[in-house]
Each structure stands twice: as structure tokens, then as C-alpha cells.
Amino acid sequence: MIKRKTVAIIGGGISGLAAAKAFDERGHRVIGFERSHDFGGVWELSRSYPDVQTQSPKDLYCYTDHPMPEAYPEWPKGPQVHAYLHSYADKHKLARLFKLNTNIKVMKRPTGDEPGWILTLEEAGKTRDEKFDFVAICTGQFSEKNIITHPGQNDFIAQGGSVIHSSEYSDPSLAKGKRVVVLGGSKSATDIAVHAAKNGASSVTLVYREPVWRLPYFLAGINFKRLLFMRAQERQFNSWCRAPVGRAVRALFKPLIWANFRGLETLMKLQLGLKRWNMVPNIPIEQSVSCSIPIVTPGLFEGFESGSITPIQGTFDRYEGDKIVLTNGQKITCDLSVLAVGWKLGLPYLAQEYQDKLIDPDGQYRTFRLAVNPDLPNMGFVGFNSSFCTVLSAEMISNWLVRYADGQLKQQPTAAEMRENIEQMLQWRRVERPAAQVYGGLCSAPFHYRHFDELLDDMGAKIKKRRNPLAENFSYPAAWAYGEYIASAPQYQAG
Numbered sequence: 001m002i003k004r005k006t007v008a009i010i011g012g013g014i015s016g017l018a019a020a021k022a023f024d025e026r027g028h029r030v031i032g033f034e035r036s037h038d039f040g041g042v043w044e045l046s047r048s049y050p051d052v053q054t055q056s057p058k059d060l061y062c063y064t065d066h067p068m069p070e071a072y073p074e075w076p077k078g079p080q081v082h083a084y085l086h087s088y089a090d091k092h093k094l095a096r097l098f099k100l101n102t103n104i105k106v107m108k109r110p111t112g113d114e115p116g117w118i119l120t121l122e123e124a125g126k127t128r129d130e131k132f133d134f135v136a137i138c139t140g141q142f143s144e145k146n147i148i149t150h151p152g153q154n155d156f157i158a159q160g161g162s163v164i165h166s167s168e169y170s171d172p173s174l175a176k177g178k179r180v181v182v183l184g185g186s187k188s189a190t191d192i193a194v195h196a197a198k199n200g201a202s203s204v205t206l207v208y209r210e211p212v213w214r215l216p217y218f219l220a221g222i223n224f225k226r227l228l229f230m231r232a233q234e235r236q237f238n239s240w241c242r243a244p245v246g247r248a249v250r251a252l253f254k255p256l257i258w259a260n261f262r263g264l265e266t267l268m269k270l271q272l273g274l275k276r277w278n279m280v281p282n283i284p285i286e287q288s289v290s291c292s293i294p295i296v297t298p299g300l301f302e303g304f305e306s307g308s309i310t311p312i313q314g315t316f317d318r319y320e321g322d323k324i325v326l327t328n329g330q331k332i333t334c335d336l337s338v339l340a341v342g343w344k345l346g347l348p349y350l351a352q353e354y355q356d357k358l359i360d361p362d363g364q365y366r367t368f369r370l371a372v373n374p375d376l377p378n379m380g381f382v383g384f385n386s387s388f389c390t391v392l393s394a395e396m397i398s399n400w401l402v403r404y405a406d407g408q409l410k411q412q413p414t415a416a417e418m419r420e421n422i423e424q425m426l427q428w429r430r431v432e433r434p435a436a437q438v439y440g441g442l443c444s445a446p447f448h449y450r451h452f453d454e455l456l457d458d459m460g461a462k463i464k465k466r467r468n469p470l471a472e473n474f475s476y477p478a479a480w481a482y483g484e485y486i487a488s489a490p491q492y493q494a495g
């Protein structure tokens, strides 16, 4: 008999909803906590900037049993994703499991040998402690703004300038009539630059540190999901812990793999005119693909072409009066400075002694399957296996995590096995594939299939692949198919 646990879910975004469903379905008593007034996480309406849309096509960004509506475009807009998440919560009656407007301030172990965790909750200005048998952390990688300042910023603001983080660019009229300077090269940075240029900014400058490979939504007219998200393509990247046979096969095909990626780069250079804008990255694309690879914002290169957006390679040094001075000495007159410098990865509510067990000094997370740490029992992460199809990734790991918590994985790992695997993965990231170190090493892209295979093997799924080898090797991960694979794993109920 599996004991029914009281399970806390921290966060009500995509991952929190997936985790709540998975633990509730197995019969656990679930209480979710979301500090905002609404579900959705990064897609909550007050947090998204105007015109935000997904990078993933809609059938790569959905739960297994809940496709996005047919009427949605291929890359849905922020409010559509938000509505979709609400429809998922309604379908599975998840709202009853959550307390909104509730912030988790502290997460610590009970004294002595007592298992579980104590959460300090902050609700309507009051705090109280509550104990849980298991905690699923679903607070994402975009919850704490990365706030940076530059010398002279206060004087710049005093003379009438504004400085905002990209997440505060939520009012469509913010840029009207302004000289806007956006710092950063991420998708948020380019989205905001394009939005400002199209919405009445008197000038827009994009200051980026270095050129990176950016995927267009359509490459040579073909939707990128049909070119890049394939098992066959994934095998060409240097994945972790390959068996000698796998290494030998890869060595044999090395010239073809090389030619494939050079072809891809050439296509991208030609289509986007990267040489003309001096934006050809120095790093080969196969070495740089990870969760941080951005999609090209439609209108970006057209904006360069028309002169409505000026790209400058460099970074801010300081503000001087109404100007931003770059490290190369160049000065740009500015009214609105948008810092698209991302988010701080972290778990500010987790006491330091536990963070020390979880995060190495170089910022790399010590997690098994990007979900658990053997030295932090009775807790796990959902959504820390970031990818190009995070909704499916969150659902997969939720189903894995509940089985792990209940000791119901077919291949339930021992602490020693997890530690050994963690060391191997850290070594792979640090030595063989530095791109995998982004977001503290918490990114499963571009190895979606491999990551999902491991989770399904652990769960004891009877089906893991489509029967048609062509479909399996040359098409993107189908959410509905993964629903069938999860259902083929042994089922059970707690209680």
C-alpha cells in the first residue's frame, strides 16, 4: 500500500499545473501555492510584454491530452497561451487545489529526523508554517528579475529618462515618441525592439553583446519544427554518456554531420543576411544549440533593413546625462532604456544549507534526471528540465516525479546511482558540451527524445516510440503520443 502524502506544489505556471494533476491523479492530497493572483507563470497577462508569442509551434507547446485550439495560429500569442492554461486547469479541476496570492517565503526541514519539509507561507501580509510530506518545486527559471545598474543611472532618471526590465515593458504605448535603447540579444530583447519600432518609437537601438545563431520560424520556407526537432537530427549532437557503439557510429558519420550543420548555417546566413549585419556567430551551430537559442522575431531583420532598428554590438558602460555610453565609447541618446538581461535562476526561499547541496560553486545544479537530488529527500523539481517543448517536458517529469516520490519507478534509483549519474552529467556539461551549462545545466534541449526515453524507461513504459520508424525518426515529439507512452507505464493509487 502506498501512503497518501500531503504534497505542496510551489508555483502555478505550466509546471505547477502539470505537477498538481500528476500528484492529484495518484490520490495524494495536493496543495498548490502561487504568489500571483492568477495562474500562468510567465504567461500571466500582467507579466507578458505586448505581442509576445511562443517560440515553439503550438503542437510542441501543449499537454498530452489537451491540444491547443485549432483556431490558434501556429505560434500562439501570450493571451492565447494564458487562456489555454486556464482551459487545462478547468478541464482537470485544478483550481480547487491551489491557493493564489500565497508566497512561499522559506522552505526548510523539520528538526530532528522527521521527514518532509516545512513551508513558511505569506498570505495577505501574514505568515504561518505548514508541514508537507513532499514538495514539488515549480517556480521556473523566470521568476526573479536580473536587476543590473550602470553608473549614472540615477542622474539619467532624474533628467527624465526611464530604465525598465524587459518584463516591465507591458504597456503598448510605452515607446511612443521615445528614443528607445534595448540591451540584450535574447528573444525578449528583439521582440521589444521590433514592437517599439512598430509602435511609434522615434528611434530604436539594439545593443547586444555577441552574435548568436537565431532560428527563423521558417527556414527556406519550411517550418523549423519539421527540420530540427527530429530524433535523426538529435543524434547528431554530442549527447551524454554514449556507449562505445554510439560513439563509433557518430565518428563514422562525422563528415556527414559536419556537412549537415554547415548547410544549415549557410541557409541561415543567406536567408537572414547575417554577413551584412556582421552577425555571423563564431561558434558552430551544433555546439551552441541549447535552451537559450532564440527564434528570430518577425520584423527584426526587416527593421535593420529599413533603419527603424539599429543593431550595435557592445554593452553599456554608463549613463551620461541623456546618453548611454557603450564600452567602446559610442554614445546613444536615449529616453527609454530597456534592460532585457533575463532572470536570476534560483530558489531564494530554500535555506542556504540546502542550496549548498544542490548548486555547485559554478552555478551548475546537481540533479538526477533534472528532477531530484539524493541529498535533499522528499522534494523534486518540475519544469527544471527546460526545453523547446516545455509543456510536454513538465508533464513528463511530473509523471516521473510522482512515481519517484512513491518508490514506484520501475527503475527506482539508489542514492549512490543518482550521485554517480550526477557526476557523469556534470562532467559532460563542463567538458564535452559547454552549451548544456546554460540555466545552471537545467536544459534538456536539444536532447528531448533521449531525455524522454530515460524518463519512460525509469517509469517502465511499455511503449516509447511510434511504430512507424519514419515518423519516429523524422518528425517532432508528438504530445498525444507521449500521453499513450505515459499511460503504458504501470498505474497505481496511493491511499
Ligand SMILES: Cc1cc2nc3c(=O)[nH]c(=O)nc-3n(C[C@H](O)[C@H](O)[C@H](O)COP(=O)(O)OP(=O)(O)OC[C@H]3O[C@@H](n4cnc5c(N)ncnc54)[C@H](O)[C@@H]3O)c2cc1C
Binding pocket: 010, 011, 012, 013, 014, 015, 016, 033, 034, 035, 036, 039, 040, 041, 042, 043, 052, 053, 054, 055, 056, 061, 102, 103, 104, 105, 138, 139, 140, 141, 142, 143, 188, 349, 382, 383, 384, 387, 388, 389, 390, 391
Ligand atoms: C516570453 C517568454 C516566451 C517563452 N516561450 C517559450 C516557448 O515558446 N517554448 C518553450 O518551450 N518555452 C518558452 N518559454 C519558457 C517558459 O518559461 C516555459 O515554457 C514555461 O512557461 C515555464 O513554466 P513554469 O511553470 O516552469 O515556470 P513559470 O511560468 O515561471 O511559473 C512559475 C510560477 O511560480 C511562481 N512562484 C515563483 N516563486 C514563488 C514563490 N516563492 N511562492 C509562490 N509562487 C512562486 C511564479 O509566480 C510563477 O507563476 C518562454 C518564456 C518566456 C519568458
